[in-house]
Amino acid sequence: MKTTGGSDEAKRRAGESAAALVEPGTTVGLGTGSTAAHAIRRLGERVAEGLDVVGVPTSFDSRQRAREAGIPLRTLDDVDRIDLAIDGADQVADFELVKGGGAAHAREKLVDTAAERFVVVVDPSKRADVLSHPVPVEVLPVAHGLVADAVRDEGGEPSLRRAERKDGPVVTDNGNLVLDCDFGDITAPATLARTLSGLPGVVEHGLFVGTADEIHVGTESGVRVHERE
Structure with a gap:
């Protein structure tokens, strides 16, 4: 049940904003979906420029994208920690999420909740006052x-x-x-x-409660960053 809506430009801005947070030596959780795909692509570009990182994919799709981008990969069992996870959402209300449009939410929850810092990347169409997405x-x-x-x-x-x-x-x-x-x-x-x-x-279910640390909302002109207090 993939969600639609939001321009590719807004998604690109959100994904690239999160990818810019990755520092050398970081282990990164790589989320699934069209917005997270932009983060993976940009992270691959940074790896080509010399950035030393390791990625932990959340699905077959994110693994394939990361391989194509040239990002070194490990499994969750192979790493001692995940410093930062970058993932999308089907709907966001405050810092609560519904995920699973790509049917990868079980592995996403494992990686995202294990991360020291979980950054959510979305376009404005995913924002809501109250969660109502199936x-x-x-x-x-x-x-x-x-x-x-x-x-x-x-x-x-x-x-x-x-x-x-x-x-x-x-x-x-x-x-x-x-x-x-x-x-x-x-x-x-x-x-x-x-x-x-x-x-x-x-x-597993697609409600992610109390897990997100930051929400990066891409727009046509920039990115709005919301940090949990």
Whole structure:
């Protein structure tokens, strides 16, 4: 369930703004999606200019982009720390996020929450006063029906994500399925996050609560940076 909206120029500005934060010797979490892709591209340019960094990708897509950009890569198990993670979001309200439009939110959450500093890159179309975007929930294939019923009991409307140009559902890099769960306005994201995490069969959900340190919002003329106090 990839989100649309926002110009490529705004996304480019946000991604490049975050890439400029990377210092020599840094281990960087490399997020997934069109805005994070600009950060990866710019980081690759800096590596070509002599910057010494190591990247930890969050998905098959970000790994491929980073390889093409010439960024040295490691797995999460291979590094002692992640200094900075750069990732996009499907919706941002204050510093709470909905992620998972690219079905990579389980690995993204591992990398982003492990980072000493988590920088979110978005265009203005992703900003909202209250989270309302359907929440992607990665589920074990055998459990998708049970989880869907539990989501309905919690007031949500689940929809099994279907693949594009392929018969059948989306299958994540982890071999699981994704339910996009519409709860309307999410006024208590932390409570909903705990509820979803507690459902048997749920691998991970796309609510990122209390994880972001900075939000870089690209516009047509510049970048607005919001830092958590």
